[in-house]
Amino acid sequence: MELFEMCPVCQRVCDVQTRRMGTFLSVEQLCPHCQFSRLWNSQPIVRSTPAGNLQLSTSVYVNGESFFKLEKVLKAINLQLFEYDTFLRHAKMFIEPAIVSNFKTSQEMMLRRLSEEDKIIPGGDLWADSPGHSERSGSHTTMDLKINNVVDIPLFKSDEVGGSCQMEKEGLERGLALLQEHGCLDDLMALIFDENFVDPAPFKEEILKVTITEDLCAQDERPVKEEVIESFVTQVKTEAF
Structure with missing residues (x-):
């Protein structure tokens, strides 16, 4: 604050007020x-x-960091930081709307580009809040596997789709519906039955020709259970005495 103590005009002491x-x-x-x-x-x-x-x-928000960890670091080096409520207000008023707007703009450009291509390779998977069959909410990521770009990330709850077992199917339907709506999938039935479900008959014949060898343990004699137990008990008694 020494730079503000003296007046640059008359070189006298000034009144200084600060606000943080x-x-x-x-x-x-x-x-x-x-x-x-x-x-x-x-x-x-x-x-x-x-x-x-x-x-x-x-x-902090876009990198998935913890506000409270940052608060501890800045406090340790005696630097000022705003309150957590201010961070939440920034996220609600500025950060999240900017992320959504930027994603929608990128999504429109990507869908426009995909609609101009002759053939696309869509893919996707479900991410749920818990493993197994007890998840309550989740998001399904739909991607363009040619360049590995995310096309859509719909969010939904299990009670909206009739149970947790239906979440994967619901996410797939929403992703394909979005692609079809923008003209990225000219024929959805052809995609499912002609491109994904290939005739497995030739592959089945080749697989059946492969010989499966026995396990290594099958080449050795299998000991009798009672004899193993008896020998172990005898060994323990011998060591005890």
């Missing part, structure tokens, strides 16, 4: 002698929100 808002610092300097004044901000302000605070919230 998270990582934002504002310094107001006023000279009572010559009435010189100036205001200095440590970072730009975007619609009453310090840009540095918003950038820090964005970096």
